[in-house]
Amino acid sequence: xxxxxxxxxxxxxxxxxxxxxxxxxxxxxxxxxxxxxQDCRKEPKLLMxxxxxxNEDGRFTAQLNRASQYISLLIRDSKLSDSxxxxxxxxxxxxxxxxxxxxxxxLTVLP
Amino acid sequence: xxxxxxxxxxxxxxxxxxKSLKCEQHLGHNAMYWYKQSAKKPLELMFVYxxxxxxxxxxxxxxxxxxxPNSSHLFLHLHxxxxxxxxxxxxxxxxxxxxYNEQFFGPGTRxxxx
Numbered sequence: 177x178x179x180x181x182x183x184x185x186x187x188x189x190x191x192x193x194x195x196x197x198x199x200x201x202x203x204x205x206x207x208x209x210x211x212x213x214q215d216c217r218k219e220p221k222l223l224m225x226x227x228x229x230x231n232e233d234g235r236f237t238a239q240l241n242r243a244s245q246y247i248s249l250l251i252r253d254s255k256l257s258d259s260x261x262x263x264x265x266x267x268x269x270x271x272x273x274x275x276x277x278x279x280x281x282x283l284t285v286l287p
Numbered sequence: 288x289x290x291x292x293x294x295x296x297x298x299x300x301x302x303x304x305x306k307s308l309k310c311e312q313h314l315g316h317n318a319m320y321w322y323k324q325s326a327k328k329p330l331e332l333m334f335v336y337x338x339x340x341x342x343x344x345x346x347x348x349x350x351x352x353x354x355x356p357n358s359s360h361l362f363l364h365l366h367x368x369x370x371x372x373x374x375x376x377x378x379x380x381x382x383x384x385x386x387y388n389e390q391f392f393g394p395g396t397r398x399x400x401x
Contacts, residue, residue: 180329208387219377219392220330263330272388273318273381274343277330 177202180278182264188284193254197281199247199264208272209240210265211249214280220263223249254285290314291393293378299399302368308396310361310378318383319361320390321353324375336361337383368400 182199189195201209209226224231226238226247237250247264261280268274290313300306312319321333335343336355350372352364361378375397379390 210387210389219394221392222389225387225389267388271343272386273320273335273337273383274332275388275390279327279329 179276180264180266182278182281186282188286189254190286191254194252197249197262199278201245201266203269205269206266208267209247212263212265214261214263256285259284291380291391293393293396295396297397301401305366308363308376310393312359312380314380316380316382317358318381320379321363322377370400373398373400
């Protein structure tokens with residue numbers, strides 16, 4: 177089983193749609209969770225950290241379910257500029273520094 | 288801009304060449320990282336430096352040699368590489384002592400080994 181698993185997509189959605197991405201992780205001892213965004217041929221950029229209570233940043237909502245080892249990202253009112261690959265990231269057991277990246281979910285928002 | 292710069296942005300080298308990748312962070316962080324991103328694969332952590340000391344090395348071949356002269360600079364020295372080493376090499380930095388170790392990436396060096 178991969179340490180971090182994501183549906184690779186691609187997800188093609190119209191502007192204004194709501195889209196949700198899911199991610200599962202294998203290490204129950206992981207403590208920190210993130211969503212990064214990577215545009216084509218660019219570096220990953222932190223989108224948001226994911227906290228136990230869930231958190232929201234504008235149109236983006238992240239949820240964490242520790243019991244199921246499951247992380248989600250919801251994007252409301254999709255914009256063309258949201259088109260990117262979304263990376264689910266989890267720290268490795270015993271190390272805050274070592275992050276494990278998922279392969280990413282590709283999103284294209286269509287006009 | 289992320290505050291992490293990398294040079295060169297593109298590099299083509301033969302298998303017998305020696306080259307170095309450079310990374311500089313302007314964020315005042317005390318930890319720096321090298322990652323490799325190959326096509327269709329997730330990012331792979333190569334090296335971690337904390338307070339200028341190498342703390343983790345994820346079984347990377349010795350043809351990759353990192354150097355961290357101070358907390359702002361990180362190098363990756365390359366020699367006798369193989370074509371399968373062609374990839375995007377990303378540098379990142381973060382601030383230690385945080386549970387949520389948010390890492391900030393540079394733009395990467397796209398390496399092609401002929």
